[in-house]
Amino acid sequence: MTFNRSANAFLGRRTTSPWLGVLALLALSISGCAAEEPVTEDEPAAPAEAEPASEPQPQVFFATVEDGGTYASPVELVFAVDNFTVVPIEDPLIARPGEGHYHLAVDADCAAAGDVIVAGNPSYIHFGTGNDNISLQFEAGTHRLCLQMADGEHRVIDGPDHSLLTKEIQITIE
Numbered sequence: 001m002t003f004n005r006s007a008n009a010f011l012g013r014r015t016t017s018p019w020l021g022v023l024a025l026l027a028l029s030i031s032g033c034a035a036e037e038p039v040t041e042d043e044p045a046a047p048a049e050a051e052p053a054s055e056p057q058p059q060v061f062f063a064t065v066e067d068g069g070t071y072a073s074p075v076e077l078v079f080a081v082d083n084f085t086v087v088p089i090e091d092p093l094i095a096r097p098g099e100g101h102y103h104l105a106v107d108a109d110c111a112a113a114g115d116v117i118v119a120g121n122p123s124y125i126h127f128g129t130g131n132d133n134i135s136l137q138f139e140a141g142t143h144r145l146c147l148q149m150a151d152g153e154h155r156v157i158d159g160p161d162h163s164l165l166t167k168e169i170q171i172t173i174e
């Protein structure tokens with residue numbers, strides 16, 4: 001019994017001893033890593049990645065009048081659009097992405113996205129030659145103007161660009 005116990009104890013020491021060594025090595029390597037950690041933390045933070053340049057958005061606007069402005073009649077209206085190409089309509093009509101022409105609603109509601117201009121309605125003027133200006137006579141008072149980009153089939157541009165390709169303003173004529 002005594003022999004066995006001491007043998008077991010001996011064996012126990014023999015068997016645990018190498019593990020202690022391994023644990024000690026592990027502890028050393030862990031502390032080694034821990035010691036190196038602050039070095040990486042001290043490195044200057046990587047500069048924030050530049051935001052990927054977002055696609056330039058098409059946007060339509062009046063170049064000569066602004067919302068809330070007061071003007072004398074006749075009013076020279078000039079239109080402009082960024083990141084969109086103004087082209088004359090073709091025969092037969094064809095719609096191409098990113099291209100179109102101006103429509104102007106005078107004292108009338110903007111046409112809904114995807115709607116085709118109402119032919120023969122004098123409230124809706126269509127600039128099918130790709131022209132970008134008109135001189136309009138107004139009576140004194142307030143007037144609504146809604147400038148919209150239409151595609152080559154006279155359809156008010158639909159989709160996510162719609163809101164930026166519709167510009168509604170109110171002007172006052174003295």
Ligand SMILES: [Cu+2]
Nearest residue numbers: 117126150154
């Ligand atoms: Cu049109």
